[in-house]
Amino acid sequence: MIQEKTVVIQHDLFQGQYRLLRVAAPKIGPNVQPGQFIHLKIPRMEHAVLRRPFSVFKADDEGLSILYATIGKGTAALNSVQPGEELDLLGPLGNGFPTLGKDKTIPVLVAGGYGNAALYLQAAGLPAQGVAFFGGRTAEDILCVDEFKALGWDVRVATDDGSMGTKGLVTAALDPWLEEQKEQFQALEIFACGPNAMLRAIGDRALEKQITAWLSMDRNMACGVGACLTCVIKRKTETGWEWARCCKDGPVFNAKEILWDE
Amino acid sequence: MIQEKTVVIQHDLFQGQYRLLRVAAPKIGPNVQPGQFIHLKIPRMEHAVLRRPFSVFKADDEGLSILYATIGKGTAALNSVQPGEELDLLGPLGNGFPTLGKDKTIPVLVAGGYGNAALYLQAAGLPAQGVAFFGGRTAEDILCVDEFKALGWDVRVATDDGSMGTKGLVTAALDPWLEEQKEQFQALEIFACGPNAMLRAIGDRALEKQITAWLSMDRNMACGVGACLTCVIKRKTETGWEWARCCKDGPVFNAKEILWDE
Amino acid sequence: MSKPDLKIKIGSLEMKNPVTVASGTFGYGPEYADYVDLDRLGAVTVKGICSEPHIGNNTPRTFETASGMLNAIGLPGPGAKGFVEKYIPFFEKYDVPLIVNIWGRTLEEYGDVAEQIGAQERVGALEVNVSCPNVKEGGALYGTNVDLFCSVVKKVRAKTTKPIIIKLAPNVADIKAFAVAAEECGADGLAIMNSYPAMAIDIETRMPQLSNRTGGLSGPAIKPIAVKLVWEAAQVVDIPIIGMGGISSPEDAIEFIIAGATAVAVGTANFSDPSTAVRVTEGIESWMAQRNIASIAELRGTVQA
Amino acid sequence: MSKPDLKIKIGSLEMKNPVTVASGTFGYGPEYADYVDLDRLGAVTVKGICSEPHIGNNTPRTFETASGMLNAIGLPGPGAKGFVEKYIPFFEKYDVPLIVNIWGRTLEEYGDVAEQIGAQERVGALEVNVSCPNVKEGGALYGTNVDLFCSVVKKVRAKTTKPIIIKLAPNVADIKAFAVAAEECGADGLAIMNSYPAMAIDIETRMPQLSNRTGGLSGPAIKPIAVKLVWEAAQVVDIPIIGMGGISSPEDAIEFIIAGATAVAVGTANFSDPSTAVRVTEGIESWMAQRNIASIAELRGTVQA
Ligand SMILES: Cc1cc2nc3c(=O)[nH]c(=O)nc-3n(C[C@H](O)[C@H](O)[C@H](O)COP(=O)(O)OP(=O)(O)OC[C@H]3O[C@@H](n4cnc5c(N)ncnc54)[C@H](O)[C@@H]3O)c2cc1C
Numbered sequence A, B: 001m002i003q004e005k006t007v008v009i010q011h012d013l014f015q016g017q018y019r020l021l022r023v024a025a026p027k028i029g030p031n032v033q034p035g036q037f038i039h040l041k042i043p044r045m046e047h048a049v050l051r052r053p054f055s056v057f058k059a060d061d062e063g064l065s066i067l068y069a070t071i072g073k074g075t076a077a078l079n080s081v082q083p084g085e086e087l088d089l090l091g092p093l094g095n096g097f098p099t100l101g102k103d104k105t106i107p108v109l110v111a112g113g114y115g116n117a118a119l120y121l122q123a124a125g126l127p128a129q130g131v132a133f134f135g136g137r138t139a140e141d142i143l144c145v146d147e148f149k150a151l152g153w154d155v156r157v158a159t160d161d162g163s164m165g166t167k168g169l170v171t172a173a174l175d176p177w178l179e180e181q182k183e184q185f186q187a188l189e190i191f192a193c194g195p196n197a198m199l200r201a202i203g204d205r206a207l208e209k210q211i212t213a214w215l216s217m218d219r220n221m222a223c224g225v226g227a228c229l230t231c232v233i234k235r236k237t238e239t240g241w242e243w244a245r246c247c248k249d250g251p252v253f254n255a256k257e258i259l260w261d262e
Numbered sequence C, D: 001m002s003k004p005d006l007k008i009k010i011g012s013l014e015m016k017n018p019v020t021v022a023s024g025t026f027g028y029g030p031e032y033a034d035y036v037d038l039d040r041l042g043a044v045t046v047k048g049i050c051s052e053p054h055i056g057n058n059t060p061r062t063f064e065t066a067s068g069m070l071n072a073i074g075l076p077g078p079g080a081k082g083f084v085e086k087y088i089p090f091f092e093k094y095d096v097p098l099i100v101n102i103w104g105r106t107l108e109e110y111g112d113v114a115e116q117i118g119a120q121e122r123v124g125a126l127e128v129n130v131s132c133p134n135v136k137e138g139g140a141l142y143g144t145n146v147d148l149f150c151s152v153v154k155k156v157r158a159k160t161t162k163p164i165i166i167k168l169a170p171n172v173a174d175i176k177a178f179a180v181a182a183e184e185c186g187a188d189g190l191a192i193m194n195s196y197p198a199m200a201i202d203i204e205t206r207m208p209q210l211s212n213r214t215g216g217l218s219g220p221a222i223k224p225i226a227v228k229l230v231w232e233a234a235q236v237v238d239i240p241i242i243g244m245g246g247i248s249s250p251e252d253a254i255e256f257i258i259a260g261a262t263a264v265a266v267g268t269a270n271f272s273d274p275s276t277a278v279r280v281t282e283g284i285e286s287w288m289a290q291r292n293i294a295s296i297a298e299l300r301g302t303v304q305a
């Protein structure tokens, strides 16, 4: 884990409400594992005392990029950052996705909205390509389909309004496909990132069908390094549950570890 | 008094630490009297709850400009404002300089640092031109000499380090000249703007020599419109003194009204 | 979508909308009249008035801090008689209800000013600032000692039939005790909160940034403190509360109302934007309309806590 | 220009510089060790420890506000035994003094944890968080009732010979009474201030932004409140004070020292910049050197007020 003053290389509208931000980060970039995140200090936002966490979308020896949605004050302020400006990052943070558990496993990616920012490096790094399910409100929320296809993934899309792919939640596309895989659930391994409700739906299916599933959880964070105990998630233990820190013990958890609240 | 959303037309380094900012302000611009000021909301500085006051340097039917020194957080943040951006102004505020009291009066301007931002409109509007004394720490703090000369003023400069004009405070240039005018003090009328200590020195001389002098006072302000009672100055009354509001009752006061603190 | 009902009442004081301005941030009325149509406010609350004229503190009187400011103006003012002569006539040309903030250094002064101001027909309510040191009893603060506090409320109550709104000091361990005491002693409403005692020091000169050494912290910085105090007080009293502390947007005002406030006041935000109170009113109205909330009463105190 | 003397003492605890971190913002030590050389800190102060393990509150536990944040973490922790086993060994490889923040829900819990933690050689001092409700006596807060407060200080004093630093609650009318009481009951130092009770509400869901409904406000927003409390307390006690509340720069720290603090703690600012405490230390040193101030003692309490 490193605190690095990075320099913005590129910052463009990507699609809809999403922007792509690339920074030169020679210290953090080379150390990123798929599914890890960085904690970013928004410049010129002096009334904000907290950083903002973003999954690393892409990373290499020179730097890294994030793909983000503008949803509130911090991301709105981030919009005004220009190439050449300095950005203070902490990273790479947390535990990312594991690689495939077994040979011959069919990897399944499930993403909602910016969720596939967290999945791209995983998709690129896995030894095998499988099926990727992307969900979103509308076609504008379906990101990087071509990029995942170019990596060899079979991409299936669902949108709430039916403007692209199946109409409905991502499970509307996933469930029929899962049904087809009935005979080989043990051969599947799911990697998912998206809104909480989606992750829970995936977790439920994984448990029910005994599929290994890895969920990248999204929790409000303060420190991002395990010190403040803001971002806790209930993790099952032998005798009940304990708090696990999303930032430090996650953000990726095995679905069977998570105790969902009623 | 008007609250106007103005648009930045021009924002350039003027000289040294001084910048010139021009805005389109069709409502405020035409109403400005020499010596009045505007109260400016610094954009993108959400942790700052107060506006910042600046004298109007120039004004016309389309807009106005200010000439400002970068001295703290607010003016530093102002530096980043770009042409095209919106600036929220209150103005024109306060009571400016009166015109010459009598015919045949010789007007004398005395300015320290950005003080002559407040004096330019006065210099341009008076029916007669006289002598202008400009003081500053170094040559970089002596502003607009050519512009005042172009208006027909006899400009005399003093700098603390002697890098331009007389070495010393502005009074080092003023005093010998005043000495020469001994016979006709009643014919002089002083208009001054600058740091407090300078204004006091001018005020003292004015009282002693019975010269009419108008001082544009600089006080920390909150509301800028007379409501909060932050910016008060002791004004002599028949029985003692009362508080006058720099923003509303000033910023220009007759030197003989001011009760200086011990 | 019909227009939501924004009307509220504090005792006999009727306000067409729940938004007033905080005492001391809006002068005596005329100062902002060029920028704001006063008749669009629920009420105008003026700067604190004592029975006698008062000179206030030396300068510096204010200092900007992170998302807030300190003030130690020191309650200068023209006194009750001066106020009545100088400013009551100004309000004749407006319909807006007038709330006069009053204070004293002794019980007698509280009584005197309440009587003089309360006698004015144009005055809709008195707001009683109890954050003052009692000069007779060695400087103990009326606002942080329940017994002294009750004596003020009772004194003011005895001297006027106008609605009295007690403006509580925030720096107490238990605001509920003061809220209940005010109600029991005859208050018609509460105002929460006054600025919070605070200080800043210039490290180069080692002088306090205010001539009075300490002052009151106001602005967005204190909003979460104020919301909590309003929420706590609203649970223990039935009289209406005017919530204030850092309000600068309609959303801020709605947060106070959901916490339990009947009305709100815009203070420090006037300095940054004189149109805040009007903008807040319009914003509350459209926010409610969009959500089909028919009246302020439907919103008040509905926090799920 | 010789190097200024930054050393300070709190009872028998010696710190090579006056800068520590605020409890709860720096974990138990290891969490920030990748970013910060712990040995450059004056001391490490760890998250609050109770005698028994504790689960804390549900989420959401924090919420960002204007120049501040709310937290209601709820003091989860491994308990005294768990802390000793899990974290004391970590500190063996460092020289930095260790301050352990402790708390309890009953007097007995305060006593137990003080005894267990105080017995650890590696521990340099105990910081006693008194902002806890007393579960036995109906939830009254130890920190806002002088009698309960004294009982805690005396209990902890009786159970350990290590320096004890009492961390005062800010939400009292008169901090001086608590400062004096702590000194009289045997405290070696004071820590001022804890986060300030506060609240925020989501206006769409009408739910509090924290699962615990209310939480503590920290960060630059509260700095002027903290400076005043430190200044007031410093006038009435001789024991050293650790000042905290919104410190994020050397200048902030110097302001507290001039107000009367012997040491300072960096809290919320760690989240934004983990190197803050080190940056503050370096900044104090160079600021003093530039002004030929030879020691912290020359600076302390020198406000011209
Ligand atoms: C591990 C992790 C990875 C993430 N990766 C991405 C990504 O790749 N792309 C992307 O667009 N977003 C991502 N997010 C979400 C992103 O952090 C939030 O959208 C962002 O913090 C919103 O900030 P704001 O100031 O605009 O929103 P506001 O709502 O104004 O923020 C207020 C506070 O809430 C917090 N907050 C608000 N929404 C979220 C959220 N969804 N998750 C966590 N904290 C939140 C903010 O951090 C801030 O503290 C990720 C979050 C986590 C925890």
Ligand SMILES: Cc1cc2nc3c(=O)[nH]c(=O)nc-3n(C[C@H](O)[C@H](O)[C@H](O)COP(=O)(O)OP(=O)(O)OC[C@H]3O[C@@H](n4cnc5c(N)ncnc54)[C@H](O)[C@@H]3O)c2cc1C
Residues within 6 Å of the ligand: B037, B050, B051, B052, B053, B054, B055, B056, B066, B067, B068, B069, B070, B071, B072, B073, B074, B075, B076, B114, B117, B118, B217, B218, B219, B220, B221, B251, C064
């Ligand atoms: C009537 C009037 C006319 C002015 N005209 C000009 C002008 O034409 N050009 C120019 O450069 N400056 C002018 N000033 C001064 C200008 O307002 C300050 O330089 C500016 O407010 C500094 O803000 P800051 O945030 O950079 O400084 P900071 O020191 O960070 O500000 C902190 C606070 O102190 C106040 N403050 C600091 N210095 C001054 C000061 N000298 N006067 C008043 N308030 C101050 C700020 O407004 C703010 O509230 C004028 C001031 C007044 C009262």
Ligand SMILES: Cc1cc2nc3c(=O)[nH]c(=O)nc-3n(C[C@H](O)[C@H](O)[C@H](O)COP(=O)(O)O)c2cc1C
Residues within 6 Å of the ligand: B228, C022, C023, C024, C025, C047, C048, C071, C073, C075, C101, C129, C167, C193, C194, C195, C217, C218, C219, C220, C222, C244, C245, C246, C247, C265, C266, C267, C268, C269
């Ligand atoms: C400059 C200033 C002057 C004030 N004067 C008074 C006053 O005379 N009487 C009073 O009761 N409160 C006074 N207050 C407190 C405000 O009315 C209000 O309670 C406080 O500022 C919190 O609201 P805000 O954060 O919106 O400003 C004053 C506040 C400020 C900033």
Ligand SMILES: Cc1cc2nc3c(=O)[nH]c(=O)nc-3n(C[C@H](O)[C@H](O)[C@H](O)COP(=O)(O)O)c2cc1C
Residues within 6 Å of the ligand: A228, D022, D023, D024, D025, D047, D048, D071, D073, D075, D101, D129, D167, D193, D194, D195, D217, D218, D219, D220, D222, D244, D245, D246, D247, D265, D266, D267, D268, D269
């Ligand atoms: C997330 C968080 C957790 C905290 N936990 C504790 C704690 O366990 N014990 C304690 O005494 N204070 C705790 N505090 C209070 C801080 O130690 C400190 O007193 C307060 O935050 C003010 O300092 P700051 O503004 O620099 O953060 C906590 C503060 C925060 C923000």
Ligand code: FES
Residues within 6 Å of the ligand: A220, A221, A222, A223, A224, A225, A226, A227, A228, A229, A230, A231, A232, A245, A246, A247, A248
């Ligand atoms: S955000 Fe602080 S522990 Fe996870």
Ligand code: FES
Residues within 6 Å of the ligand: B220, B221, B222, B223, B224, B225, B226, B227, B228, B229, B230, B231, B232, B245, B246, B247, B248
């Ligand atoms: S700045 Fe408010 S009265 Fe002058």
